[in-house]
Amino acid sequence: MRELQRVIGDESREQLLAAEGRLPEVVVACVGGGSNAIGIFYGFVDDADVRLVGVEAAGAASLGTGRAAVLHGARSSVLADDDGQIADAHSISAGLDYPGVGPEHAALRDSGRATYVPCTDEEALDAFHRLAKTEGIIPALESSHALARALDLDAELVLVCLSGRGDKDLAEVLSH
Amino acid sequence: MSSATAAKSLVIYLVCEPETPELAEAAVEGGADIVELGIPFSDPLAEGPTIRLASERALARGMRTKQCLECIAAVRERVDVPLVPMTYAAILEAYGYERFVEDSRAAGATSAIVVDLPVEEHRDVARIQLVAPTSTDERISVCAEHTDGWLYLVSLTGTTGARDEVSPALAGLVERARALTGVPLYAGFGISTPAHAASVAELADGVVVGSRAVQVAVEGPDALREYVAGLRAAIDAAVPA
Numbered sequence: 001m002r003e004l005q006r007v008i009g010d011e012s013r014e015q016l017l018a019a020e021g022r023l024p025e026v027v028v029a030c031v032g033g034g035s036n037a038i039g040i041f042y043g044f045v046d047d048a049d050v051r052l053v054g055v056e057a058a059g060a061a062s063l064g065t066g067r068a069a070v071l072h073g074a075r076s077s078v079l080a081d082d083d084g085q086i087a088d089a090h091s092i093s094a095g096l097d098y099p100g101v102g103p104e105h106a107a108l109r110d111s112g113r114a115t116y117v118p119c120t121d122e123e124a125l126d127a128f129h130r131l132a133k134t135e136g137i138i139p140a141l142e143s144s145h146a147l148a149r150a151l152d153l154d155a156e157l158v159l160v161c162l163s164g165r166g167d168k169d170l171a172e173v174l175s176h
Numbered sequence: 177m178s179s180a181t182a183a184k185s186l187v188i189y190l191v192c193e194p195e196t197p198e199l200a201e202a203a204v205e206g207g208a209d210i211v212e213l214g215i216p217f218s219d220p221l222a223e224g225p226t227i228r229l230a231s232e233r234a235l236a237r238g239m240r241t242k243q244c245l246e247c248i249a250a251v252r253e254r255v256d257v258p259l260v261p262m263t264y265a266a267i268l269e270a271y272g273y274e275r276f277v278e279d280s281r282a283a284g285a286t287s288a289i290v291v292d293l294p295v296e297e298h299r300d301v302a303r304i305q306l307v308a309p310t311s312t313d314e315r316i317s318v319c320a321e322h323t324d325g326w327l328y329l330v331s332l333t334g335t336t337g338a339r340d341e342v343s344p345a346l347a348g349l350v351e352r353a354r355a356l357t358g359v360p361l362y363a364g365f366g367i368s369t370p371a372h373a374a375s376v377a378e379l380a381d382g383v384v385v386g387s388r389a390v391q392v393a394v395e396g397p398d399a400l401r402e403y404v405a406g407l408r409a410a411i412d413a414a415v416p417a
Contacts, residue, residue, distance in 0.1 A: 068269065069266050069269055069270065070264065070265040070266040070269050070292065070293075071219060071266065072219070072221060073221070073292055075265075075269065078266075080266065080270065081270075082270060083240045083241050083267065083270050083271070084217070084241075084266035084267045084268075084269055084270030084271065085217065085218040085235065085240070085266070086218040086219045086266070
């Protein structure tokens, strides 16, 4: 999974260097199961000066509020209770609505190489509308979480993984 | 025919619920040699619809790890056969692996089955290993070497649940496993009728029946006793002790 997804990181690093002549200060990606994020992070994981920020749905923050547990064959940080029973996750975006996460993200969190922050449904919706209005790009609701937290950053050059398009999410967005 | 002299073992699976001690006793009276006692998990990835529903029901009734260990102890007061807790790694991860072994043994359990705990992990937890038609010869050998008592042959590539026919993949799996190990081979997944049980007994050393037993158990101990007796009779007729 990581080796396939890291094409995102390798190509964006190469393209950014060609366009800007420097590395980004921060790389931001949404994290559900974590595949797009691990892919873009791996292009930059050895660039110690590049901050890696993963953005979880606030109601499905397995890294932010989870505990060590085993789900779907992996030991990772999982939304679970004291007995190890898996808790319900909630997110407006289907792709982030998952109580577990790829274990390498838990390792990146624990080593401090990456940080993980939450984003609410409302914040993601605001970011969705803002990108649509200002750039004419309809982002996936998943990616909108990354956009929302990217807006908070005090940095000049930020790379956001726009991991999907939002056509699929229009019914959901219009219902809010 | 008494189960003690039977050539082939019959294993019956039940989910830990308040009625389970009485049901397990009925299963043993019907001829079960071993009872697997499922500790329900919210995300039981090896289970089909019947055991998933039963697990959800048990959890809704408060059957958490502690209550399940109490259930095992209550079953132990009624029967003498081996009782094997069957569950998922998340339960032991939360409870503590060593603590689970100690407390389940104290409750009267024999061994364990931890469906999603690979053979390499937590070897201090003595347990029955599972292999499937997709397991390589190398994997079957490693699992057989570390298994506790018998090797669980998952007869098909899929989840638990009654099927119309015994999996055509089972015969080949038994043949491969026999060539690799001398440990007893018990087959499960998709075995529900006396005819299935009889044909599996001709191949393997033991027959594990889960989903259909869980379905019949809803009708009460008498229905379960009769159902298990039917399996027992078919097995013993096919392969006399």
